[in-house]
Amino acid sequence: DAGVIQSPRHEVTEMGQEVTLRCKPISGHNSLFWYRQTMMRGLELLIYFNNNVPIDDSGMPEDRFSAKMPNASFSTLKIQPSEPRDSAVYFCASALSGFQPQHFGDGTRLSIL
């Protein structure tokens, strides 16, 4: 079975540009999570969807960040406008349900210049 698929794997862009990260969860999983990993703050949950509905977005840093899940097989995390402090590795994870083990994608390394 295919795992969680994220794209792009790397993204380098200039400050102020819009960035869109994409995620395809494992088929049949109904929970989806976006995490951010930095040296300073470690792994942080940004937002959690259950059955395509955002349940908890309290980890979203500010209004520049938005996430959508239009269907069960696709989610996006958008940053607009991007800032250098947004540079991090962004992971998407999915699970059969909220308390089942989460399976992570390979992450997107984002660099904002």
Place this chain on the structure above:
Amino acid sequence: AQTVTQSQPEMSVQEAETVTLSCTYDTSESDYYLFWYKQPPSRQMILVIRQEAYKQQNATENRFSVNFQKAAKSFSLKISDSQLGDAAMYFCAELNYGGATNKLIFGTGTLLAVQP
């Protein structure tokens, strides 16, 4: 608030030897799960092992086992017969079940080096 503490930023083990990584957590919930994830240099997050809090028996997956001490809120990972491929960052994580958010809280990680 949930916290997960890994007090060993770095560890080293000789190939074929055994190493134990420590983790403590703090939760007021009665239903929760504990996990160890491995992150090699390729940056994948790989699930190593899972423990349900209601189970007294320690989880085991091949060379990986845990020592779960619920009263002490301790959840250590033992790696037996260490292999070069075990070299990675290891994260302990806790998941509370039943709240509004089933949120994984991660520790800060332990970087494991395996010496040939």
